[in-house]
Amino acid sequence: MAARAATLTDVAKEAGVSLATASRALNGSERVVRAELHDRTLAAAARLGYTPNAQAQSMAKGSTDLVGLLVNDIADPYFSTIAAGLATAAEEHGLLVMLCSTGGRPERELELLAALRRQRGRAIVLAGSRINDRAHLRELAAHVEPFTAAGGRVAAISEPRLPVDTVVVDNRRGAQDLAARLAELGYRRPAVLTGPERLLVSRDRRDGFLAGWRRSASGEPVCAAEEFSRDGGSRAMQRVLDEHPDVDVVFAINDLMALGAMAACRERGVRVPQDVAVAGFDDISTLRDVTPGLTTVRLPLAEMGRMALDLVLGEDAEKARRRKVRGEVVLRESTPGR
Amino acid sequence: MAARAATLTDVAKEAGVSLATASRALNGSERVVRAELHDRTLAAAARLGYTPNAQAQSMAKGSTDLVGLLVNDIADPYFSTIAAGLATAAEEHGLLVMLCSTGGRPERELELLAALRRQRGRAIVLAGSRINDRAHLRELAAHVEPFTAAGGRVAAISEPRLPVDTVVVDNRRGAQDLAARLAELGYRRPAVLTGPERLLVSRDRRDGFLAGWRRSASGEPVCAAEEFSRDGGSRAMQRVLDEHPDVDVVFAINDLMALGAMAACRERGVRVPQDVAVAGFDDISTLRDVTPGLTTVRLPLAEMGRMALDLVLGEDAEKARRRKVRGEVVLRESTPGR
DNA sequence: CTGAAAGCGCTAACAC
DNA sequence: GTGTTAGCGCTTTCAG
Numbered sequence: 001m002a003a004r005a006a007t008l009t010d011v012a013k014e015a016g017v018s019l020a021t022a023s024r025a026l027n028g029s030e031r032v033v034r035a036e037l038h039d040r041t042l043a044a045a046a047r048l049g050y051t052p053n054a055q056a057q058s059m060a061k062g063s064t065d066l067v068g069l070l071v072n073d074i075a076d077p078y079f080s081t082i083a084a085g086l087a088t089a090a091e092e093h094g095l096l097v098m099l100c101s102t103g104g105r106p107e108r109e110l111e112l113l114a115a116l117r118r119q120r121g122r123a124i125v126l127a128g129s130r131i132n133d134r135a136h137l138r139e140l141a142a143h144v145e146p147f148t149a150a151g152g153r154v155a156a157i158s159e160p161r162l163p164v165d166t167v168v169v170d171n172r173r174g175a176q177d178l179a180a181r182l183a184e185l186g187y188r189r190p191a192v193l194t195g196p197e198r199l200l201v202s203r204d205r206r207d208g209f210l211a212g213w214r215r216s217a218s219g220e221p222v223c224a225a226e227e228f229s230r231d232g233g234s235r236a237m238q239r240v241l242d243e244h245p246d247v248d249v250v251f252a253i254n255d256l257m258a259l260g261a262m263a264a265c266r267e268r269g270v271r272v273p274q275d276v277a278v279a280g281f282d283d284i285s286t287l288r289d290v291t292p293g294l295t296t297v298r299l300p301l302a303e304m305g306r307m308a309l310d311l312v313l314g315e316d317a318e319k320a321r322r323r324k325v326r327g328e329v330v331l332r333e334s335t336p337g338r
Numbered sequence: 339m340a341a342r343a344a345t346l347t348d349v350a351k352e353a354g355v356s357l358a359t360a361s362r363a364l365n366g367s368e369r370v371v372r373a374e375l376h377d378r379t380l381a382a383a384a385r386l387g388y389t390p391n392a393q394a395q396s397m398a399k400g401s402t403d404l405v406g407l408l409v410n411d412i413a414d415p416y417f418s419t420i421a422a423g424l425a426t427a428a429e430e431h432g433l434l435v436m437l438c439s440t441g442g443r444p445e446r447e448l449e450l451l452a453a454l455r456r457q458r459g460r461a462i463v464l465a466g467s468r469i470n471d472r473a474h475l476r477e478l479a480a481h482v483e484p485f486t487a488a489g490g491r492v493a494a495i496s497e498p499r500l501p502v503d504t505v506v507v508d509n510r511r512g513a514q515d516l517a518a519r520l521a522e523l524g525y526r527r528p529a530v531l532t533g534p535e536r537l538l539v540s541r542d543r544r545d546g547f548l549a550g551w552r553r554s555a556s557g558e559p560v561c562a563a564e565e566f567s568r569d570g571g572s573r574a575m576q577r578v579l580d581e582h583p584d585v586d587v588v589f590a591i592n593d594l595m596a597l598g599a600m601a602a603c604r605e606r607g608v609r610v611p612q613d614v615a616v617a618g619f620d621d622i623s624t625l626r627d628v629t630p631g632l633t634t635v636r637l638p639l640a641e642m643g644r645m646a647l648d649l650v651l652g653e654d655a656e657k658a659r660r661r662k663v664r665g666e667v668v669l670r671e672s673t674p675g676r
Numbered sequence: 677c678t679g680a681a682a683g684c685g686c687t688a689a690c691a692c
Numbered sequence: 693g694t695g696t697t698a699g700c701g702c703t704t705t706c707a708g
Contacts, residue, residue: 004400005458005488007685018695023687034693049484054456055393055402056685059700064393074437075422075640077415077624084413087439091446096453099412099437101425108429115434118392120343146387150343230627256624263627284624286415286594289568289601291629302413345701356679361703372677394701397684 006048015044027052058120065095067312068116070109072128074101077284078254078301082127082157085302089309095122102128104228106136113143123153123312127305129201130161137161155312157304159200165311165321167304171201171281172208174297174327178251178279179212181329182295185337187249187277190221193236193261194253195228202228205253205281222247226257233260241268248276249335255280255287255296262290262334277335281327293332300325344386353382365390396458403433405647406454408447410466412439415622416592416639420465420495423640427647433460440466442566444474451481461491461650465643467539468499475499493650495642497538503649503659505642509539509619510546512635512665516589516617517550519667520633523675525587525615528559531574531599532591533566540566543591543619560585564595571598579606585614587673593618593625593634600628600672615673619665631670638663 012022017037025033025041033041044050058064069086071079083099090097098121100112109128116124124147130137144154144164156166182190192209195202206223213221224239226232233252237260240247252258258280265272272278273292280287283298307323350360355375363371363379371379382388396402407424409417421437428435436459438450447466454462462485468475482492482502494504520528530547533540544561551559562577564570571590575598578585590596596618603610610616611630618625621636645661 051455060687080413080418117389259627289597398703
């Protein structure tokens with residue numbers, strides 16, 4: 001066993017035609033091959049269980065139909081929704097998506113970017129928050145530059161820190177709008193549950209919220225930083241409950257953290273929204289049915305994946321283009337107002 | 339622009355060494371190359387922004403470090419969790435995962451399987467329920483067979499319908515156990531919310547539940563089939579509420595459908611669990627915090643991804659091996675008992 | 677330890 | 693129309 005896979009040469013021999021003819025019949029342009037030879041070739045291919053070798057094909061023609069997608073964590077619904085959107089768009093273009101998950105580790109991000117470069121895909125999409133680390137950014141750029149110089153295309157879905165096309169989420173603005181709405185609803189003692197300081201998403205959303213709050217109401221929000229996850233949200237909420245029991249509304253930097261926060265409240269016997277209101281960010285679809293309904297800032301996640309692919313497949317506009325995405329505040333029962 | 343990427347030949351020339359030496363220094367075994375030439379080569383490579391061409395490499399050495407993963411829907415947490423588990427395991431083996439999402443369309447599954455074959459990956463993992471369709475199964479097998487015959491490995495995470503290694507989830511057993519527990523809790527008028535009949539997961543879970551129920555209590559469960567999703571669950575629940583308002587417990591074939599069912603109850607003013615109890619299947623992690631806590635059958639999703647990779651990388655045991663996975667009933671507040 | 681040269685499977689000129 | 697042949701970028705004998 002482990003016999004080698006049938007090659008085009010095998011097929012050509014089996015069909016009694018030349019290599020070139022076999023290639024044309026199987027993978028090349030239509031009509032050029034006489035019907036009889038065409039059929040004979042196809043029959044031979046079927047008999048041999050032949051499948052073209054994509055590696056060899058793309059070497060010979062110097063181009064692939066692969067696009068790489070790099071995400072922080074594929075198990076996170078934020079990224080899996082983006083991935084799904086991008087995959088759908090890719091299918092329409094006949095492209096194959098190579099999806100890699102970095103687990104949020106910067107070194108791994110570099111490794112995977114390198115791996116994607118090696119695959120010589122047509123394009124690479126980087127989804128996932130940039131971190132505030134010049135050295136890492138420089139290394140990233142060092143990979144991106146030769147790739148684009150060689151004709152590869154790169155886009156990012158994140159803060160615009162790299163010299164590539166990027167789908168920019170207006171995190172500040174979204175959080176700011178949310179803060180304004182919450183202040184309007186009569187809340188006065190806010191807390192912000194953030195992720196690690198180095199994550200730009202986290203920083204932007206917090207800063208946006210603070211700005212929006214200061215503009216609309218008095219009372220400085222308290223902040224608690226934890227891991228960027230459901231459990232982080234839970235821990236952050238517990239700290240807030242311990243240290244600032246009078247807080248009346250909590251903004252968690254994303255829905256997952258908000259989920260953890262709500263769970264923490266439940267465990268402590270703190271009622272949401274009667275005792276404390278909770279809001280998140282992203283509008284993860286599986287979370288739309290939690291109770292009480294979670295107020296959040298809706299992001300068009302799947303659409304963002306599609307936009308990134310469009311950017312990366314579109315005209316090469318020399319300069320790094322920006323496509324801005326705005327979040328829309330969605331008020332639900334978790335913030336009924338006072 | 340669009341200058342071609344630097345090749346090994348370029349590097350060799352730049353470093354003033356032979357192609358073979360450059361190859362050895364950059365990608366081959368260590369020590370064989372004298373330190374000086376080694377360094378000179380690396381320097382040249384860095385200067386040129388050289389990255390090996392993986393396609394060419396794997397052509398030359400006749401093997402890849404790609405493994406393909408085919409899932410129904412990457413946006414579904416069931417699959418994204420499996421994918422994450424598999425990706426983690428793949429990383430440990432230095433393998434790259436090529437993730438493809440079929441959207442549940444059988445034709446697309448075939449197309450993507452073919453694409454994965456073309457990529458000549460080392461292995462392919464098929465995750466996702468098989469459907470009850472002999473023709474489709476035959477076509478699938480027709481792709482799998484030549485791939486394995488040529489030394490490729492294939493594993494499935496699903497019902498064992500294909501002649502390949504498979505991680506088999508004991509859906510019947512899990513549902514059966516759940517039924518027994520619910521009967522024990524005193525429920526007497528059950529309903530089952532299923533997906534399309536052709537989906538084997540759906541069928542197995544329903545049949546398991548029915549069997550378990552009949553063994554433990556009287557009263558035949560009513561069934562409602564809808565789409566295999568949150569919205570399907572909602573619709574199915576509405577129908578049950580309309581046609582069998584006396585139902586006291588509902589088993590939804592998976593957590594997503596259960597979520598939809600709970601939402602439908604809320605909209606109708608039917609209280610869960612006071613008026614009707616609800617249970618799901620899978621134990622999706624983001625759904626562990628819904629209220630009331632959802633009774634379900636826990637599946638080790640990430641672990642299943644890892645197991646599939648182990649199978650596919652392990653000794654080729656000639657015969658299609660089976661690794662059975664059992665679900666564990668997790669009782670939560672959505673089924674407090676009567 | 678280093679270099680020359682033969683492929684890996686396929687496409688794309690280029691001839692016939 | 694169809695066949696021949698020269699690469700695509702790299703690894704790997706096989707000689708030196």
